Amino acid sequence: MPDLHRIEALPRLGGRSVLVRGWVMTTRSSGKIAFVMLRDGTGYLQVVLSKKDVPDAAWEAFGRLTQETSVEVTGLVRADTRAPGGVELTAADLTILGPSEDFPITPKEHGTAFLFEHRHLWLRSRRQVAIARVRHEVIQAIRDFFYERNFVLVDTPILTGAIGEAAGNLFSTEYFDLGTAYLAQTGQLYVEAAAAAHGKVYCFGPTFRAEKSKTRRHLTEFWMVEPEVAWNDSDDNMKLQEEFVSYVVARSLERKRAELVDLERDTTALERVRPPFPRISYTDAVEKLKALGSDIEWGRDLGGDAETLLAKQYDRPVMVYNYPKAVKAFYMKENPADPRTVLNNDMLAPEGYGEIIGGSQREDDYDRLLTRIREEKLPEEAYSWYLDLRKYGTFVHAGFGLGVERTVAWICGIPHIREAIAFPRTLYKLWP
RNA sequence: UCCCGAGUAGCUCAGCUGGUAGAGCAGCCGGCUGUUAACCGGCGGGUCGCAGGUUCGAGUCCUGCCUCGGGAGCCA
Numbered sequence: 001m002p003d004l005h006r007i008e009a010l011p012r013l014g015g016r017s018v019l020v021r022g023w024v025m026t027t028r029s030s031g032k033i034a035f036v037m038l039r040d041g042t043g044y045l046q047v048v049l050s051k052k053d054v055p056d057a058a059w060e061a062f063g064r065l066t067q068e069t070s071v072e073v074t075g076l077v078r079a080d081t082r083a084p085g086g087v088e089l090t091a092a093d094l095t096i097l098g099p100s101e102d103f104p105i106t107p108k109e110h111g112t113a114f115l116f117e118h119r120h121l122w123l124r125s126r127r128q129v130a131i132a133r134v135r136h137e138v139i140q141a142i143r144d145f146f147y148e149r150n151f152v153l154v155d156t157p158i159l160t161g162a163i164g165e166a167a168g169n170l171f172s173t174e175y176f177d178l179g180t181a182y183l184a185q186t187g188q189l190y191v192e193a194a195a196a197a198h199g200k201v202y203c204f205g206p207t208f209r210a211e212k213s214k215t216r217r218h219l220t221e222f223w224m225v226e227p228e229v230a231w232n233d234s235d236d237n238m239k240l241q242e243e244f245v246s247y248v249v250a251r252s253l254e255r256k257r258a259e260l261v262d263l264e265r266d267t268t269a270l271e272r273v274r275p276p277f278p279r280i281s282y283t284d285a286v287e288k289l290k291a292l293g294s295d296i297e298w299g300r301d302l303g304g305d306a307e308t309l310l311a312k313q314y315d316r317p318v319m320v321y322n323y324p325k326a327v328k329a330f331y332m333k334e335n336p337a338d339p340r341t342v343l344n345n346d347m348l349a350p351e352g353y354g355e356i357i358g359g360s361q362r363e364d365d366y367d368r369l370l371t372r373i374r375e376e377k378l379p380e381e382a383y384s385w386y387l388d389l390r391k392y393g394t395f396v397h398a399g400f401g402l403g404v405e406r407t408v409a410w411i412c413g414i415p416h417i418r419e420a421i422a423f424p425r426t427l428y429k430l431w432p
Numbered sequence: 433u434c435c436c437g438a439g440u441a442g443c444u445c446a447g448c449u450g451g452u453a454g455a456g457c458a459g460c461c462g463g464c465u466g467u468u469a470a471c472c473g474g475c476g477g478g479u480c481g482c483a484g485g486u487u488c489g490a491g492u493c494c495u496g497c498c499u500c501g502g503g504a505g506c507c508a
Contacts, residue, residue: 026468026469028466028467028468028470028471029464029465029467029470030464030466030467030471031463031464032464033464033465033466033467034465034467035466035467035468035470046468048467051465052465066459067458082466082467082468083466084468101459102442102458104442105443106442106443106444106457106458106469107457107458107469108443108444108456108457108458109443109445109457110443110444111443111444111500111501112501113499113500114443114444169507185507186508207508209507209508211506212433212506213505213506213507214501214502215504216502216503217507218506218507218508222508223508224508301506301507303505304503304504346508354507354508355507356508358507358508401508402508403507403508405508406508407508417508428500428501
C-alpha cells in the first residue's frame with residue numbers, strides 16, 4: 001500500500017501513488033464515473049472513481065458513501081484543470097472506515113440556532129475551518145509580537161476574591177471555607193503588579209462576564225490579551241496598540257490569505273491597517289458625532305450606534321481618548337490638563353466591529369487611587385495589595401486589553417462574534 | 433430587566449380577507465463516463481411551539497405561557 005499523505009502535500013506529489021484518509025463532503029456520479037469531495041483537515045481533494053478501473057468492492061462502497069463518512073483512498077495524484085484546486089486523485093481503491101448516517105448539516109442553508117446546536121459538527125465545514133485557522137494565526141501573532149519585544153508572559157488567576165469592578169456582573173462559585181470566589185473578568189490588576197517585577201508583561205487567557213448581553217459583539221466567556229508596561233504613558237500606550245494591531249493584521253494577511261479569500265473577505269480594507277491610526281479626543285468625537293446627527297451628549301459613554309457612526313468616518317481603526325472620568329473605571333489616571341477626564345483610550349475597529357481595545361494609563365498616586373476606590377464604594381480591604389503597588393516605588397504605567405474574538409470577527413469579516421470561537425458561551429448557550 | 437421579531441416535514445421556508453398541509457434540499461429507489469451545492473424520473477415524510485378561547489370550521493383571529501433570534505444597558 002502507498003504511503004499516507006495529507007491533502008496539503010499532494011500538489012507536490014503529481015504522478016505518485018498515495019494513500020489519503022479523510023471525510024466525504026459530497027458525492028456525484030454519472031453512472032460509470034463518480035466523484036468524491038474529500039477533506040482531511042489540511043485541504044480539499046476531488047477523488048475520481050471509474051467503474052472499470054476500481055475493484056467491485058470499491059465501486060459498491062462508493063454507493064454507500066454519505067456525507068462525513070470517513071474513508072481511505074489509494075490512487076494516482078494528477079493535475080487536472082477540471083478539479084477544484086487543480087489537483088485530483090484517480091482512485092485505485094476506496095474503503096469505508098467509518099459510516100455516517102444522516103449528518104445533520106447538509107450543503108444547503110441552515111439557521112444559526114440549528115448550527116450552534118450542532119457546533120461540534122459545524123466545526124468541520126469549510127467556512128468554520130477557515131475562521132478557526134485565522135484565529136489560530138491571530139493568537140500566534142499576538143504571542144510572537146510580545147515575545148519579539150521582550151514582554152514576559154504572566155498568567156493571572158481565573159479564580160479571584162472580590163476584585164475588579166462591581167461584583168454584580170461576575171460569575172461566582174463557592175470556594176472552600178473562604179466564601180465566594182469570582183471568575184476573572186480581567187487580569188489587569190495582576191499584570192500591574194507583575195509590571196513592577198518585569199517592566200513589560202502581558203497576560204492572555206479566558207475572561208468571564210455575567211452580563212446578560214444578547215448582541216453579536218458579546219460572549220460570556222471570551223479571550224483577552226492584556227499587556228502592561230512600566231513607564232509608558234497614555235501616548236506610548238496608543239502607539240503600542242497601533243503597532244500591535246497592525247502586526248496582527250499583517251500576519252493574518254501574510255499567512256492566512258487563502259482562508260480570508262475562502263471567507264470572501266475584502267482584504268484591501270485590511271491592507272490599509274498600518275500606523276499611524278487616527279486619534280480623536282472624546283470631546284472632539286462628541287462634537288463630530290453631533291455634527292453627524294447623533295444625539296450624544298458630553299458625559300455619556302459612546303453607545304454602539306455612536307461607535308459605528310464614528311468608526312465609519314475612517315478607513316482604519318480609530319482611537320478615541322480621554323473619556324469622562326464618571327463613565328470609566330476607578331483605576332484610570334486623571335487627566336492633569338482636564339480633571340473631568342481620564343487618560344484612557346478605546347480602539348474602534350472599522351466596518352462596525354466596535355471596540356476591540358480598551359486601555360488606559362493607570363492612577364499611580366496612592367492618595368488619589370484610594371479616594372477613587374472610596375468614591376466607587378469598593379471594598380477597600382480587597383484592594384490593599386493593589387494600593388501597595390503605589391506605596392513601594394510607584395511608577396507611571398499603562399496597558400490595554402484586546403478582545404480576541406472581536407478582533408478575529410473583524411479580520412474575517414464575519415457578522416457574529418460567536419463564530420470566532422470554537423465553542424461559544426452566551427446567555428443561552430452552555431452546550432455543546 | 434426592557435423593546436422588536438420568529439416558532440409549519442430532518443433542514444430552509446411559503447401558506448392571501450378563516451374553508452380538508454405545500455415547495456426546495458436532505459433520505460430511499462432507478463438513470464447517466466467529467467461532475468463542480470451535478471442533473472433527470474419516482475417514493476416516503478406533519479401533535480402547524482404549548483395551553484385555553486372565538487367560530488359550523490383555526491396554521492391563519494384573541495389571551496396567556498414557553499423557546500429562540502436581534503437590539504438597548506454593560507463591556508473586549
